[in-house]
Amino acid sequence: MPVDTISTSSTSTAAGSLPDFTRSLDLWYSDGSIVLIVENVAFRVHTSILASSCEIFRDMASIPQPKDKDDGTEKVDGCPVLRLQDSADDMKHFLKAIYKTSYFRPGVKTRFPIIAAVLRLSTKYQASQLRRRAIVALSTAYPSTLSAWDARAQHRLIPPFEGEVKAIIALAIESDVRVILPAVYYAASKRPLSEMIIELLSINVDLGIRDDMIAKWIVGCEKLRHAELYNVLEFLDTSFPRPNCQNYNNCNVLLQRQAACSIRNVAGSEPLPYQLHCYNNASTVGTSLNLCLPCRETVNKSIQDAREKIWKQLPSFFGFSDWETLIARDEINCDEDEEVQSDSPFKFLL
Known part of the structure; x- marks a missing residue:
């Protein structure tokens, strides 16, 4: 989605230079104290507001600024200019998440491009609350408990989209998020191997990181298959x-x-191995086999216990720490400022 912009008329820059940007249409505040230029788009915002959300901007705000108006630094409408190497669309989503409480609220469905932008920039500029909120939103689609996985279709905050698995793996690697990856890898394991390998090979990350990720995923798929056969x-x-x-x-x-x-x-x-059929239909397998009632209950419980056991081991299959360590690492434990529905299967994440 392109960033909405307006003309650069009446914009002053460094002496003798012409404007090389356009003003953002909805993120240009007349009383703003700093101008962020990203790609060719300028956002006039408030240093104090940025500092209240982001540690990086807080540190920058603490540096004394020159008092001489003609000190030679680039200014726009008297405001100092900060040029950043980010995506203008990402910056638009990130700033809106900071300024507009309704733009990226906890517990509300949000499109993936917004969540991805917020996660990338909240990680870069150390906006811990927004980073945690983005990870929690991703975790509703790729959670750390089996009960949440079973309920994900009803409760996920990110609407499904084409190329989802590849996009979320790439984002998790880029933003150093681990807690969602076991479930993403699990979803990928249910896709045809040749098809998934092609997608993983096209992820734009360091080749060493990519090859290590693919190797761990393949090994994990094999461990998962054996666990399903043996336990389920x-x-x-x-x-x-x-x-x-x-x-x-x-x-x-x-x-x-x-x-x-x-x-x-x-x-x-x-096309569908019997162990996977049982895994996905734990409560009806005994009935489908026409067993007596006690045997139906015994078989169904055995399969459900196996599902719980496999899910608990899932991170280790793919080379990760256990779920508790991943949750603590990505800091998605309960936070007082997050709005959580008491009956949500994802409330443990926030």
Whole structure:
């Protein structure tokens, strides 16, 4: 989205030079004390407001400014100019998030470009509250608990978009965010390997970082597949206990029949492995096999327990620290200024 701008008429710059920018249409305050020029767009804002949100600007504001109006530094309308190497669109979203409380509110659906811009610049300029808010928003789509993952379609604050997995991985690497990556990698593991590798290879980061990321993802996918086979399909093992079975012989035959089908499924080219079908339908597998009621409950509980176990191990599969460490690292624990719905499965994140 292009930044809205207006003419540069009546704009003064350094002596003998012509303006090389246009003023932002909605971020040019007549009483502003500093002009930020990003690409070819100028934003006139307030040093005090920037300093209240960003540590970097707070440090800059503490440096004494020359009192001589003709000290030779670049000025616009009498305000000192600061030229920054950022995207003008990113800066527009970032400044709006600082100035307009309704622009990027906690708990409100927000488009990915806004969240990405806020995360990038809040990381660069050390705006900790906005950075945390952006990470929390991303975590509603790629959370750290299984219950939140299961509810993500209803509660995610970022509407789904084309190329989402690739874009979020790139943003997380660029902004040094780790807590969302295990879930993103999990989502990527469910895509065709050849298709996902091509996407990961096109991520624009340092080649060493990219190659290490791809290697860890591939190894993690293999570890995940083995964990799903071993844990999710444990109920198909002939030694699996079913203490309250009401029709032992019949249930045995049904389970043995499914075990044989599952072996053929793993060895074949079925689009959806049986362990993944069970993982995604834990509460109905026992019923679908026509088992007796106690066996249905036993099988369903076994699969759900396996899902919890696998999710807990998910970060380690892909080479990350455990969930608790990742949450603490990215500082998304409860914060008093965040608005959280008490019934939200994501409230533990904020």
